[in-house]
Amino acid sequence: MPATPLRCDIFCAVVDNFGDAAVCWRLACQLAAEYGWRVRLWIDDIAPLRRLAPDFATTGVAVLPWPHASRPGATGDDVADIVIEAFACDPPAPYVAAMARRTRAPVWINLEYLSAEAWVGGCHGRPSPHPGLPLTKYFFFPGFTPDTGGLLRERDYEARRAGFDAAAFRAEFGVPAPASDELLVSMFCYAGAPLEALCQAWAAGPLPVRVLWPGRTEPPQDRGRLRIHPLPFLPQLRYDELLWSCDLNFVRGEDSFVRAQWAAKPFVWQIYPQEADAHLVKLDAFLDCHPAGSSLRAFWHAWNGYGALDWPAFAASLPAQRTAAGDWARQLGGRPDLATNLVEFCLERVK
Numbered sequence: 001m002p003a004t005p006l007r008c009d010i011f012c013a014v015v016d017n018f019g020d021a022a023v024c025w026r027l028a029c030q031l032a033a034e035y036g037w038r039v040r041l042w043i044d045d046i047a048p049l050r051r052l053a054p055d056f057a058t059t060g061v062a063v064l065p066w067p068h069a070s071r072p073g074a075t076g077d078d079v080a081d082i083v084i085e086a087f088a089c090d091p092p093a094p095y096v097a098a099m100a101r102r103t104r105a106p107v108w109i110n111l112e113y114l115s116a117e118a119w120v121g122g123c124h125g126r127p128s129p130h131p132g133l134p135l136t137k138y139f140f141f142p143g144f145t146p147d148t149g150g151l152l153r154e155r156d157y158e159a160r161r162a163g164f165d166a167a168a169f170r171a172e173f174g175v176p177a178p179a180s181d182e183l184l185v186s187m188f189c190y191a192g193a194p195l196e197a198l199c200q201a202w203a204a205g206p207l208p209v210r211v212l213w214p215g216r217t218e219p220p221q222d223r224g225r226l227r228i229h230p231l232p233f234l235p236q237l238r239y240d241e242l243l244w245s246c247d248l249n250f251v252r253g254e255d256s257f258v259r260a261q262w263a264a265k266p267f268v269w270q271i272y273p274q275e276a277d278a279h280l281v282k283l284d285a286f287l288d289c290h291p292a293g294s295s296l297r298a299f300w301h302a303w304n305g306y307g308a309l310d311w312p313a314f315a316a317s318l319p320a321q322r323t324a325a326g327d328w329a330r331q332l333g334g335r336p337d338l339a340t341n342l343v344e345f346c347l348e349r350v351k
Contacts, residue, residue: 005036006037006081006350007081008031008037008039009082010028010086011091012042012086012089013044013086017253018048018051018255019254019255019272021045022236023254023255024041024043024086025236026255027084027152028061029059033154034154034339035343040063041062042064043063044065044066046063051233052235069091069095070093072095079095079099080106083099084109085109087112096133099135104350107349108138109140110138112139112140114141114143114151115282116289123141124143124149125138125140140342144286144289144332149342150335150336150341151258151337152258153333153337157240157262158333160237160240161244164241164244166245169241169242170245173212173231174229175210179208182208183208183210183248184210184245184248185210185211186214186250187213187214187216188215188252189252190273192305193270194302198311199226201311201312202223202226202311203225205311211227211229212229213231214233214234214242215231218230240259243259244265248267249268250303253270253272254272261332262329263329264329264330266321266325268296268299269286280306283301283304287300290324290328292317292321292325292328296317
């Protein structure tokens, strides 16, 4: 371990929604809090961060607007020891040029998107020499197998979950104590989800369903056996609590997808849509490795726009899903987390 704290610059370009900022912020906070790195997060749109982490200015991570990174010192002294570009966002050209002027070349990481596809393990950690500068970029892939970078998870996660008071959480947001036969559901989805079909199935179903919906501005709604309970938009730490408090969680993108797995509860994933249905390949790759994948596939496909929703069949599988969710979380938790793997990878290459 170097005698002085390592400096780390993370570059984040917010493409859409909250996922890019959410992943970068979790990683930045973990590197600073757990490993003592001096972290700067260069981000081109600070608005998502204001919602995900309203207290970001007090965390010890320096948050800076992206354009300022275009003016590093002429000698490269302002360049960090570790440079992480999130999701191939390409740091500003003047900054990259300054990286090459640094006396000791920084460790340059391209943090990729999460995928369960089989090829990921073979590409994780591979170097990519710069075509014109004496620099090497390394591809770092999050993943679900030991030959990948793992998943983001803080050291205090289990302690926070063990100390969570579900009754206090419900009381804070005016959620009644659930009846013995009531299903408590959290909802976080993109606009294209078949919500109306699902709400109709819930409203006409045999069991009461109460949906906790963060960020929803409409008033509470009662439809047959369905109760919709709006919540304010929840910062990252509070969102974990929402997942812990529910029996079933609907999540989207990458960040909430990972947090749902750590919560060890049944969940439904709406993957970010891509051209030519490339996202369906990624969806199926995850279902192929999840212990309950066979029972999830039809409903998850329908939730992502491929087929008709069959809520009764999916609901009947929830008891088995609970067991599988716990087994899956324990399996993943038995491996090093992404930040730990990233730190070890970088320390081996710091010159």
